[in-house]
Amino acid sequence: MTLKYIRFLFSLIFLLSVVSSAAAQSVDDITPKPVEVKKADRGHVTIDKKAQIVFDKQFADQAAYLKDMLAAQTGLNLQVVLNGQNKGKASHRIFLLFDNQVINKAEMYTMTVEGKDVTIRAKDTGSMVYGIQTLLQLFPLKKVEEVKLQDVEITDYPRFAYRGMHLDVVRHMFPVSFIKKYIDYLAFHKFNTFHWHLTDDQGWRIEIESYPKLNAVGSWRDATLIGHFKDVPARYDSTRYGGFYTKNEVREVVKYAAVRGINIIPEIDIPGHSRATIAAYPEFSTRPDTTWNVATTWGMYNRQNNVLQPNPATFKFLKTVFHEVADLFPSAYFHLGGDECSKMWWKADPVSQKFIKQHNLKDEKGLQTYFIEQVAGYLKEKNKKVIGWHEILEGDLDKSAIVMNWGGDKEGITAATRKHQVIMTPGKPLYFDHYQSKDPNDSLAIHGYNPLDAVYKYEPVPDVLRQKKLDHYIIGAQANVWTEYMASPAKVEYMIFPRMTALSEVLWSPREKKDYADFKRRLTTAVIPRYRYWNSSYFKGFDTWTSDKQQ
Ligand code: TNX
DSSP states (O other), rough: HHHHHHHHHHHHHHHHHHEEEEEEGGGGGGOOOEEEEEEEEEEEEEEEOOOEEEEGGGHHHHHHHHHHHHHHHHHHOEEEEEEEEEOOSSSSSSEEHHHHOOOOOOOEEEEEETTTTTEEEESSSSHHHHHHHHHHHHHOOOOOEEEEEEEEEEEEOOOOEEEEEEEOOSSSOOOOOHHHEEEEEEHTTTEEEEEEEEEEEEEBOOOSSSSSSHHHTTESSOOOSSSSOSSSSOOEEOOOOEBEEEEEEEHHHHHHHHTTOEEEEEEEEEESHHHHHHHHHHBBOOOOOOOOOOSSSOOOTTOOOOOOOHHHHHHHHHHHHHHHHHHTOOOSSSEEOOOOOSHHHHHHHHHHHHHHHHHHOSSSHHHHHHHHHHHHHHHTTTEEEEEEEEGGGGGGTTTSSSEEEESSSHHHHHHHHHHEEEEEEHHHHTTTBBBBBOOOTTTTOOOOOOOOOHHOOOOOSSSHHTTTTTTTGGGEEEEEOOOOOOOSSSHHHHHHHTTTHHHHHHHSSSSGGGGGHHHHHHHHIIIIIHHHTTTTTOOOGTTTSSSOOOO
């Protein structure tokens, strides 16, 4: 190698390190895949620090959001200006425009990169946020002086109206900062719903003023199971564990989510999974004379008494508490649980039996429906509609209730045939608390095996419903994240990534555009760098552990 050549190499390296104009990320990498991308190879729009974000008044919060996200990602700190008040100084602009003509579908946005400007059009918060997510994906994940965005025209809208992620904050609780991060993950992936599972046997996680013992007693457990709940003998630590989100924290989270187009559906799980409630108020249990503890173990179904007794004090409690929680959440929907309500405790309880007779209920299943209907009535007074786990269909229920089906296609078909709207959240493959590998050294999970490809290939609409023209009853799907074996945010991230990314494409992208090989390509080139940018954990072995190979 000549000295001259070495000098040349050095100067090249030097040049590369100072040149900070970066090529944009490819539009081919956008995830979830958009409906339509028209590339024009004519030109590009340069965004540098002199460019402005110009917004219609409906999108002031989203303009600030884009500004912050872009500055954090690229170092480009753009000025934000209300449309009509722009001074005409900027050479390039990013317009966030309200448009209900071009935008003629629910949750639709368009994005054009052309001439001197980038223009995102939308008619509501959510779809403007989706446009912003798409745009942010075109910028590199590093500090730059300017970015050249290639001319393009994108038209995009979701396949399903309900696109959710659930998080159980009971079995383990996570700080508000992580709840916000989780909401950011949802927003990036163009989900629109965060299902916040706030109460269960192992704790009550939201501040309630009318029944303070829910927090003083019900939010705390004396110990936590170590290892798997099937281990014999069961082992426990001896650490008091718990806490709850204050009303101010809840309001803060709701506001944070709203800016990002995410609706929060709270869940207060009744009439089973109520061990924390009866620990605080034994008078609502079928054994009022008993001192209950907040559960310290997992897998409560049937094993321990955790149901509410149908008595006047219980119904007064339910009405008061559901009203109190309803007031905190703007969501039109409220989740009242209804799952895994063991009937044996009601069978053994004379008060419950007398209640069943007096109210002409058929049996304990009828009593379960009675509870659901009562609470649905309380929620109606607050203008809320009800979502419940599919067991709410055990009796005959008002059609306005949305069924969240954690069973398989069969239960989904039953619910749709009974003319209920259905959210599909089948254990297989949408329980992200199940294993994603068969590696015996993999970190602990509940059981099951839901590898990435199974999530990607999941089809929410069963063929039978399509044939019977009942497919419109399936309004979407959701992954559930039960946190028995997730004691930290890092473990939650490890369990959701990359499966959540796969689900986002199931829910957003047109069915005919799905392509697993291309998805994995984008995952590797564009999305995993995002996880790293977020400092998030993720499961790296997704390509090894598939449902195709019999491992
Ligand atoms: C069943 S699915 C539950 C949860 C558990 C989960 C574990 C459902 C509605 N209830 O209480 O955490 O299994 O996978």
